[in-house]
Amino acid sequence: MHGGGHKCAASGCKKVKIGRTQFCIKHGGGNRCQKPSCLKSAQGKTNFCVAHGGGKRCFHPDCTSSVSHGRSFCSKHVAET
Numbered sequence: 728m729h730g731g732g733h734k735c736a737a738s739g740c741k742k743v744k745i746g747r748t749q750f751c752i753k754h755g756g757g758n759r760c761q762k763p764s765c766l767k768s769a770q771g772k773t774n775f776c777v778a779h780g781g782g783k784r785c786f787h788p789d790c791t792s793s794v795s796h797g798r799s800f801c802s803k804h805v806a807e808t
Contacts, residue, residue, distance in 0.1 A: 739752040
């Protein structure tokens with residue numbers, strides 16, 4: 728049986744720890760948004776959360792909305808393609 732990786736060090740948490748930290752994302756593991764005072768997780772290969780410009784962005788010209796679920800366009804522009 729596969730163990731699923733190392734567990735989060737937070738008391739009672741059964742989630743897997745992220746990267747070189749000892750905690751899961753909920754308990755502070757992984758990369759954090761670099762915007763001062765923001766405590767959210769950084770998205771993708773960026774240093775920011777979605778609200779501060781991190782993660783994948785819509786391919787439509789002049790659109791800066793985020794995309795999800797492996798899509799190339801935001802929910803507004805996906806219908807136009």
